[in-house]
Amino acid sequence: MRIGYARVSTVDQSLDMQIDALKEAGCERIYTEKESGAKDDRPELERALDNLREGDILVVYKLDRLARSTVKLIMTLDEIQKKGAEFVSLNDKIDTTTAAGKALFGMLAVFAEFERNVIIERTKAGLEAARARGRVGGRPKTDQKKIEKAIKLYDTQQYTVSEITEMTGVTKATLYRALKERQA
Template identity: 45%
Template sequence: MGLLGYARVSTFEQNLDLQLDALKEAGCVKIYSDKGISGAKAERPGLDEMLRNLRPGDTIVVWKLDRIARNTLNLLTLVEKLDAEGCAFRSLTDGISTDGPMGRAFLTIASAFSTLERDQNIARTSAGLAAARARGRVGGRKPSLTVGQAQQVKALYEAKMSVTSIAATMGVSRQTIYRYLELQNESVSI
């Protein structure tokens, strides 16, 4: 009988420390994690390993509901599986424990709201991106060179100036110059 922690972040740039600290403070004897894996992915190596190592009497602990489940159905299916194996589930931030019937009922309600919040965030983000595109704005990094500078790069290259010299003149890397030359003329070799 032990507390097993699970932590997950969606991107490699995100940090697990907050979740790991909370799980350690909660008394987890072992913590499994997935980094750079979306909650929408069905296969998560850390979660899969934890589920393989479960023993009756264990309790899975997460920092927040959305760290372990993609949606309400996914969470309820997982909790049902845990219950069948004689294990419990606990979410620290949400204050939920499936030790009793009230906990399971509250889990269903909280999970539905968590799914709603996620879906609303996705809808707001999509609407914001669409509005930005309608105003002519596109996402991503700004180009390193203006259209005029890109034409100048081509002219300098055709005048037999070295890529290193062009890069120094433009204040960009050699790779950027190669990239612009490839965009303007696919026959230019790197």
């Protein structure tokens, strides 16, 4: 099955051109959303990926509709490949069902790994320079009392996680991590 994914960054933009191209490319199912590509939380993309089965093909109009960074793109393409599915970007002429498309995918993976390594090197150098000047890196620790309050609010089941984070200032990630630690 050919599954399409179309995305625009704002509510004001139209998906029509992408949807028309995906239909013309033979997509039987099309997932759409109006979310920034910089956001990692894109429910319709997740649904499209979850519904991919071996032999399916995920089709997008352009690569930047799928991901904004090379690293995120490679991670997504790797997920598609692990499911035994293929990938097609109509406008970029990338088709992993062909030998040339698989080769291009391999080159993208090399560049993504290079980009990741450069970022790691820069981060390490920046942290070392900061330590040399007496600075300590990392995020500030969340007050344990705030975390305990967030857990108590969570246990009441009267509030959503978003409401709890707003009331306490504890991030979702910190709350979920604390809940996981409590279960262990």
